[in-house]
Structures are given as structure tokens and as C-alpha cells.
Amino acid sequence: MAKIKDVAEAAGVSPSTVSRVLCNGPVSDKVRKRVEEAMRQLDYRPNLAARRLRSQHTDTIGLIVSDIRNPFFTAVSRAVEDEAYRNGMRVILCNTDENPDKEAMYLRLMQEERVTGVIFAPTRQTVANLDPAALGFPVVMIDRASRDVTTDAVVLDNRRAAAALVEHLLAQGYRDIAGVFGNTSSTGMERHAGFAEAMQQAGLPAPAQFVAPSVEAAEQAVLAMLAAEQRPRALVVSNGVLMLGAVRALKSAGLHWPQDVALAGFDNDVWTELLGDGLTVIEQPVGEIGRAAMAMLLERLDDAERSPRIVVLQGKLLARGSSAPVA
Amino acid sequence: MAKIKDVAEAAGVSPSTVSRVLCNGPVSDKVRKRVEEAMRQLDYRPNLAARRLRSQHTDTIGLIVSDIRNPFFTAVSRAVEDEAYRNGMRVILCNTDENPDKEAMYLRLMQEERVTGVIFAPTRQTVANLDPAALGFPVVMIDRASRDVTTDAVVLDNRRAAAALVEHLLAQGYRDIAGVFGNTSSTGMERHAGFAEAMQQAGLPAPAQFVAPSVEAAEQAVLAMLAAEQRPRALVVSNGVLMLGAVRALKSAGLHWPQDVALAGFDNDVWTELLGDGLTVIEQPVGEIGRAAMAMLLERLDDAERSPRIVVLQGKLLARGSSAPVA
DNA sequence: GGTGCAATTGAAATCGATCCCAATTTTTGT
DNA sequence: ACAAAAATTGGGATCGATTTCAATTGCACC
Numbered sequence: 001m002a003k004i005k006d007v008a009e010a011a012g013v014s015p016s017t018v019s020r021v022l023c024n025g026p027v028s029d030k031v032r033k034r035v036e037e038a039m040r041q042l043d044y045r046p047n048l049a050a051r052r053l054r055s056q057h058t059d060t061i062g063l064i065v066s067d068i069r070n071p072f073f074t075a076v077s078r079a080v081e082d083e084a085y086r087n088g089m090r091v092i093l094c095n096t097d098e099n100p101d102k103e104a105m106y107l108r109l110m111q112e113e114r115v116t117g118v119i120f121a122p123t124r125q126t127v128a129n130l131d132p133a134a135l136g137f138p139v140v141m142i143d144r145a146s147r148d149v150t151t152d153a154v155v156l157d158n159r160r161a162a163a164a165l166v167e168h169l170l171a172q173g174y175r176d177i178a179g180v181f182g183n184t185s186s187t188g189m190e191r192h193a194g195f196a197e198a199m200q201q202a203g204l205p206a207p208a209q210f211v212a213p214s215v216e217a218a219e220q221a222v223l224a225m226l227a228a229e230q231r232p233r234a235l236v237v238s239n240g241v242l243m244l245g246a247v248r249a250l251k252s253a254g255l256h257w258p259q260d261v262a263l264a265g266f267d268n269d270v271w272t273e274l275l276g277d278g279l280t281v282i283e284q285p286v287g288e289i290g291r292a293a294m295a296m297l298l299e300r301l302d303d304a305e306r307s308p309r310i311v312v313l314q315g316k317l318l319a320r321g322s323s324a325p326v327a
Numbered sequence: 328m329a330k331i332k333d334v335a336e337a338a339g340v341s342p343s344t345v346s347r348v349l350c351n352g353p354v355s356d357k358v359r360k361r362v363e364e365a366m367r368q369l370d371y372r373p374n375l376a377a378r379r380l381r382s383q384h385t386d387t388i389g390l391i392v393s394d395i396r397n398p399f400f401t402a403v404s405r406a407v408e409d410e411a412y413r414n415g416m417r418v419i420l421c422n423t424d425e426n427p428d429k430e431a432m433y434l435r436l437m438q439e440e441r442v443t444g445v446i447f448a449p450t451r452q453t454v455a456n457l458d459p460a461a462l463g464f465p466v467v468m469i470d471r472a473s474r475d476v477t478t479d480a481v482v483l484d485n486r487r488a489a490a491a492l493v494e495h496l497l498a499q500g501y502r503d504i505a506g507v508f509g510n511t512s513s514t515g516m517e518r519h520a521g522f523a524e525a526m527q528q529a530g531l532p533a534p535a536q537f538v539a540p541s542v543e544a545a546e547q548a549v550l551a552m553l554a555a556e557q558r559p560r561a562l563v564v565s566n567g568v569l570m571l572g573a574v575r576a577l578k579s580a581g582l583h584w585p586q587d588v589a590l591a592g593f594d595n596d597v598w599t600e601l602l603g604d605g606l607t608v609i610e611q612p613v614g615e616i617g618r619a620a621m622a623m624l625l626e627r628l629d630d631a632e633r634s635p636r637i638v639v640l641q642g643k644l645l646a647r648g649s650s651a652p653v654a
Numbered sequence: 655g656g657t658g659c660a661a662t663t664g665a666a667a668t669c670g671a672t673c674c675c676a677a678t679t680t681t682t683g684t
Numbered sequence: 685a686c687a688a689a690a691a692t693t694g695g696g697a698t699c700g701a702t703t704t705c706a707a708t709t710g711c712a713c714c
Contacts, residue, residue: 001441001463003700014664019702028662045438049379050700053669058376069405074396081395081422090436093420095408109417111372114328136328247601271598274574330670341694346672353692355680377670380699 002042011038022046052114060090061297062110062118066098066185066213070241071269072286073121076142079290080119087298089116098184098213100125111136117297123184138300142293144186145310152300154292154311158187161282161315162194162236165264168280168319169234170202173326174262178225178232180218180242183210191238191266207232211242218245219252226253226261233261234323240267240281247275263322266315277321285313329369338365349373379441387417388624389437389445393425393512393540397568398596399613400448403469406617407446414625416443425511425540427452438463444624450511465627469620471513472637479627481619481638485514488609488642489521489563492591495607495646496561497529500653501589505552505559507545507569510537518565518593534559538569545572546579553580553588560588561650567594567608574602590649593642604648612640 004022008015011034020027021035038044052058063080065073077093084091092113094106103126110118117138122130127146132139138152145153169177179195182188192208199206209225211217218237222245225232237243243265250257257263257276268283292311300306331349335342338361347354348362365371379385390407392400404420411418419440421433430453437445441464448470449457459466459478472480496504506522509515519535526533536552538544545564549572552559564570570592577584584590584603595610619638627633 004702005700015701016664016666016703017662020663023702026662031662045435047380047441047700048439049376049385049441050669051702052376053374053380053671054700054702056669056702067405068395068408069398069401071396074401078394078396078422081420090419090440092417093408095405108372112375113417114374114376244597251601269598270571271596271601274578274598274602331672332670342671343673343694343696344692347693350672352673355692358692374670377699378672380701381670381672383672383699 002044003047004044006042007035007038007044010042011035056114058114058116059088060092060113060115061294062092062094062106062113062115062120064094064096064103064106064110064118064120064122066121066123067095068093070239072143072240072267072284075286076290076293079287080294083291083294087294096123098123107135117301119293119297121185124186124189125184127186138297138304140293140297140300142289146186149308149310152296152308152310154289154296154313155187156282156284156289157312157314158190159194159197161266161317162191162238163198164315164317165236165280165282166195166198166202168317169236169262169264169323170198172262172323174234174323175204176230176233177204177206177236178234179206179208179236179238180221180225180246181208181210181238182213182242184213188213188238195236213239213241215241215245215248218242219249220245222246222249223253226250226255231261233326234258235261235263235265237263237265239265240269240272243267243269243272243279243281247279257322258324259327262324268318273318273320275322277324278318280320280323281318282315283318284315288313329371330374331371333369334362334365334371337369338362385441385443386415387419387440387442388621389419389421389433389440389442389447391421391423391430391433391437391445391447391449393423393448393450395420395422397566399470399567399594399611402613403617403620406614407621410618410621414621423450425450434462444628446620446624448512451513451516452511454513465624465631467620467624467627469616473513476635476637479623479635479637481616481623481640482514483609483611483616483642484639485517486521486524488593488644489518489565490525491642491644492563492607492609493522493525493529495644496563496589496591496650497525499589499650501561501650502531503557503560504531504533504563505561506533506535506563506565507548507552507573508535508537508565509540509569511540515540515565522563540566540568542568542572542575545569546576547572549573549576550580553577553582558588560653561585562588562590562592564590564592566592567596567599570594570596570599570606570608574606584649585651586654589651595645600645600647602649604651605645607647607650608645609642610645611642615640 004015004018008018081091096102119140121143132151141153145155181192196206209221211221237246264280266282268281272279331342331345335345408418423429444465446467454473468480472482508519523533536548538548564573591607593609595608599606599608
């Protein structure tokens with residue numbers, strides 16, 4: 001494969017000049033034309049590894065999520081990637097499966113890649129132990145964040161959103177409401193807090209289950225709740241993956257919503273509006289989250305000193321059939 | 328950030344020796360210990376750009392799909408990535424939106440990255456124009472392939488699968504069956520061929536629509552079909568994205584399946600089993616497709632000369648409520 | 655025609671690793 | 685204990701680009 005020296009010889013100029021053509025440096029039109037022609041002749045492609053080594057910037061960002069198969073992360077990723085490529089950056093995608101060891105491994109990989117920055121949805125455990133300053137690149141957290149604002153982050157107003165679900169269910173006439181929350185992310189904790197708060201405000205108990213973030217775990221947990229002495233009249237579920245488990249549990253228990261159990265949760269996945277009269281969910285602005293994260297990262301790269309900030313976005317309550325008023 | 332020279336000095340050895348420690352070269356245990364300790368002290372991270380430049384292998388593969396939000400590609404990607412990382416390779420993910428210009432752009436990027444190989448789901452147009460030999464890296468096509476076996480590929484037995492859907496519908500008593508197919512991929516064409524063939528074998532006409540590969544396009548097309556004079560009694564839909572459009576069209580037209588129109592399609596997306604009594608679909612072995620593609624790529628890297636081959640995987644018919652026998 | 659200044663161009667160092675080859679040390683065999 | 689063989693180590697070139705700095709060219713103006 002042709003290198004810059006070959007192009008230089010073919011065009012009768014020095015490698016420096018070819019490089020200048022590549023980087024839009026000062027070159028006379030005549031020479032630029034000749035060089036470009038030579039590049040075409042030789043089908044020249046700059047070697048990005050060499051360029052990165054010499055120029056000391058990789059124009060690459062890392063995107064570390066738990067599982068790209070979770071539609072929330074799929075959508076966010078797509079937005080991040082579009083935005084990144086628009087800004088001339090590549091994306092390295094990593095799936096951690098909510099496993100702190102994998103998180104550490106990928107962070108290490110990001111260091112070896114000398115990435116420009118990282119967008120990261122960490123587990124609670126990693127949030128607690130991580131010192132982003134020691135990493136050598138800026139980090140923007142998404143979906144999850146530490147309580148104190150020490151790292152840039154883009155998150156949903158989780159407490160408000162969870163409370164909004166509760167308030168909605170209360171307004172529809174439900175009282176016996178139970179919650180199911182993911183146990184690995186700060187998001188699950190926040191949503192639980194909002195849930196508990198709103199229930200307490202209504203003077204109601206707030207029974208809650210914390211489960212591993214998988215469909216199967218949620219299905220098992222919900223099946224158990226449904227089989228219990230005091231079956232809840234409504235369920236608040238803290239994300240789309242768990243909601244899928246809940247729906248499966250209801251189906252296999254032969255129960256119907258909202259007649260037997262009302263449902264309300266998070267993430268407006270495509271199927272939620274198709275199920276019966278629709279599932280009531282908080283829709284997250286997934287595209288905006290991805291774009292905001294990328295924008296924050298770019299701003300941070302512009303100014304390493306500016307104080308960290310958290311962008312809090314609001315969810316949108318989509319009230320649908322699964323939380324119809326109590327008959 | 329520390330470099331190899333710093334580590335060498337700290338450990339009192341030459342850079343060559345440090346490099347050997349990194350690459351498991353021949354080093355005495357004593358020295359290896361010292362070097363490793365120095366690395367820990369300095370929090371050393373090898374610079375992958377430098378390593379790639381010098382060693383002339385990037386251990387990076389490109390994964391080019393149309394849209395990661397399509398659950399089929401999401402699942403395949405996840406399998407590819409797991410398999411890649413397991414083999415010590417990174418993945419660069421690209422979304423082309425079935426746009427040949429983007430495809431060309433990303434292929435060019437892959438050349439600049441000097442990737443080891445590429446796994447690619449190309450549009451028909453690109454399949455027709457592309458000369459994989461000129462790219463400089465091996466390509467394994469997934470989901471789609473050229474008719475003649477000139478490039479490694481992993482595909483479904485699309486004709487058989489589509490025919491299986493038709494045969495199933497016929498067996499259930501349906502006769503007026505129409506098809507909806509994507510118009511940008513060879514996959515759509517193959518599935519149409521299988522559909523048409525099976526219908527012809529039954530002595531039936533095979534009305535078909537070709538649409539852009541988006542939910543909206545499918546929804547519009549299906550709405551039109553449903554409003555036509557002769558509404559079909561059953562629909563074969565060529566992938567999960569289009570199926571979503573079809574379901575939406577039925578819903579908004581106030582029609583029910585299978586009573587008004589039976590449905591059968593591809594891709595066992597999570598929601599297909601939840602809708603009513605379930606949607607009849609051909610399940611693709613998504614994980615296997617990703618793993619097989621990665622395995623093929625590795626074999627090809629091992630032996631550039633072996634003759635190209637196509638791995639054809641079989642889909643699995645999941646007969647569910649949407650194609651219940653005609654009453 | 656010569657001078658001064660800006661615009662182009664080229665030479666050579668450099669980024670941080672790997673790798674070839676030669677030098678050195680250690681091990682082995684007798 | 686000594687020579688030969690094997691194992692380990694170091695020196696220095698190299699991968700393919702960018703970047704600094706100096707040299708050259710072109711042009712305007714006196």
C-alpha cells in the first residue's frame with residue numbers, strides 16, 4: 001500500500017508537502033493539484049496509526065455501555081456515533097454486562113488507545129471506586145452518575161420520573177403499588193427513591209424488589225410477587241429490560257393488565273405501544289441523551305478546567321392502557 | 328504518560344527488553360519481575376498506535392451494518408464483538424443506513440485504519456459494484472451476499488425460509504397471500520424469490536410490494552394494501568423492521584390478526600411472542616451468524632488462498648397465533 | 655534591478671513502539 | 685575448568701505520518 005513518500009515521489013515534491021495537502025496546510029494550487037492526482041493514481045490512504053502516533057491525537061472516543069442489546073443503549077449509541085462521526089471522530093464500543101471487571105478492562109483498553117474521551121454508563125460499584133481524574137481522558141457519564149457532581153454526566157430526572165409514575169397510578173385509583181428495580185445501577189436506586197418518596201407522601205407503604213438487570217431475573221421476581229399472599233394491584237418497573245420480564249411473568253401467570261395488575265415503567269421501546277392498549281411508560285429522550293453526552297465531551301475537550309456539570313433531562317409520561325383507571 | 332523508555336530506565340534495562348516483557352518474548356524471570364514492577368509503578372500503558380504502526384497489524388476489525396437499532400444487527404453485532412474481543416481484537420462499528428455513499432466512506436475509513444478484516448452487510452448496489460480484492464483486507468459478508476460465491480459470506484437460507492412461511496400459511500388454509508419485501512438488500516430479493524416460487528408451485532398468484540427498509544415505508548405500503556379492493560387474507564413480511572410497520576398498519580386500520588389478516592415474517596424480536604397469541608416468524612440464529620462470521624474471518628486471515636465459501640444457516644419456523652388455521 | 659516580505663517548499667527530527675542482529679551472559683557437557 | 689551451545693540482553697533501524705525550522709521562491713515596490 002502506497003505511503004506518503006511514494007506520493008511525494010510521484011508528484012515530484014517532498015513528503016512534507018504531501019502532508020500539507022492532507023492537512024490543508026499552505027500549498028500552492030498548482031502543487032496541490034499534482035499531489036492530489038498522484039494520490040488518486042496510487043490509491044493512497046493515509047495510515048491512521050502513524051498519524052495518531054505523530055500528531056498525538058486519536059480523534060477516537062470510547063463508548064462503554066452495559067449491553068448494546070438493551071434498546072435504550074442501542075438508541076443512545078446510535079446518536080453518539082452519528083454525532084461523533086459528524087465531528088470527525090471514531091467510536092469504540094464496549095459491552096460490560098454490568099460487570100465491574102469488564103469495566104476496568106475496557107477503561108484500561110481506552111487508555112491504551114489513547115482515546116480523546118469516553119462516554120460511560122458505569123455500575124454503582126465502579127462509580128464508587130473510580131477516580132476519573134486518574135484516567136488521563138475526560139469522562140462523561142450517561143444514564144448513571146455519582147451523587148456529587150464531580151464528573152460530567154447526562155442523566156434523566158429519575159426521582160421525578162418515578163414519582164410521576166406513582167402519582168399517575170394514584171390518580172388512576174391504584175393503592176397497592178409495588179416496585180421492581182435494577183440492583184446494579186445508580187439509576188435503579190434513584191428511581192426507587194422517587195418511588196418510595198411518592199408513596200410515602202401518599203401515606204402508603206412502598207414494597208420494592210431489587211433484581212439483577214436481566215429479563216429472567218425480573219420475570220422470576222415478578223412471578224414471586226404475583227404468587228404472594230397479597231398480590232400488588234399495580235407494578236412500577238424501573239427499565240425496559242425488567243419490564244419485558246414483568247410482562248412475561250404476567251402472561252405466564254395468566255394475568256391481564258390492567259384488570260389484574262396495572263403496569264407502568266420506563267423506556268418507550270417499540271413494542272410497548274403495541275401490547276394490548278399499550279404500556280404506560282416514561283419515555284426517555286434517547287437521542288438527546290446521546291447528543292448531549294457527545295456535546296458535553298466536546299466542550300470538556302475544549303476546556304478541561306470548567307467545573308463539572310450534570311445535565312438532567314426530563315422524561316415524558318406516556319399514559320396508556322396498562323394503567324387505565326381502576327374500574 | 329509513561330513510555331517504554333521510562334519503564335526501561337526505571338527497571339534498569341533496555342527498551343527492547345521491556346518490549347519483550349510486553350510480548351511474552353524470552354526474558355529471565357528476574358528481569359521480567361523488575362520490569363513488571365516498574366510498569367506498575369509508572370502506571371504504564373502501551374501505546375496502541377505506536378504498536379500498530381511498527382508491528383503492522385492492527386488487530387482491529389470493521390463491522391459495517393445498516394443500522395444497529397435493527398434488533399437483528401444488534402444481536403449479530405453483540406456476538407461479533409464478544410467473539411472479537413475474545414480473540415484479542417477490537418471492533419469498529421459503522422452504520423450505513425443502507426446508503427451506498429456511506430458504505431463507500433466507511434470502507435475507505437477501514438482502509439485508513441488498516442483493519443485486519445471487515446464484516447459487512449452491504450446493499451445490493453454495493454454488492455454489484457464492489458471488488459473486495461481491491462480493498463486490501465478480507466471481507467466476510469453477512470445477511471446478504473452476491474449470487475456467485477466470490478466472497479466469504481454467512482447468510483440465511485432465505486428462499487427456503489420464505490417458502491416455509493408460504494407453505495405454512497397454505498397448510499393453515501390461506502390462499503390470498505401477499506408479500507412485503509425490503510428493496511435495498513439482496514436478502515429481500517431472495518426472500519421474494521422463495522415466496523414467489525412457493526406460491527407458483529401452489530398455482531397461486533404472488534402479489535408483492537418492495538419498500539424502503541423502514542417502519543414508516545412498510546406501514547404506508549401495508550395500509551395501501553389493506554385499503555385495496557382485494558385485501559389479501561395473509562401477509563408475508565420480509566424482516567422485523569417491516570413487520571413492525573405492518574403491525575402498526577393493521578392496528579391503525581382497526582384490523583385484527585389472524586381473523587382479518589394473517590401475519591408471518593422474519594426475526595424473532597422480543598415483542599413478537601408477546602403480541603396477542605404471538606407472531607409467526609422465522610427465527611434467525613443471530614448469535615451463530617455473528618460467531619460464524621468472525622470464525623470465517625479468522626480462517627481467512629489464516630489462509631488467504633482458500634477458496635471463498637458461503638455458510639448457509641437455516642432459520643427456524645415459529646408457528647404462532649398470527650397464522651392460526653382459517654376458521 | 656535590487657530589496658524586503660510573505661508565501662511555499664524541503665530537510666530532518668520525532669511520535670512510541672517492535673524487531674533484527676550482534677554482544678553478552680548463562681548453561682551444558684566433558 | 686574450559687569450550688561450545690543456548691539463553692538473554694542491548695543497540696539501532698524502522699514503521700508512516702506530522703511538525704519545526706530553515707531555505708527558497710515569488711512578488712510588490714522603490
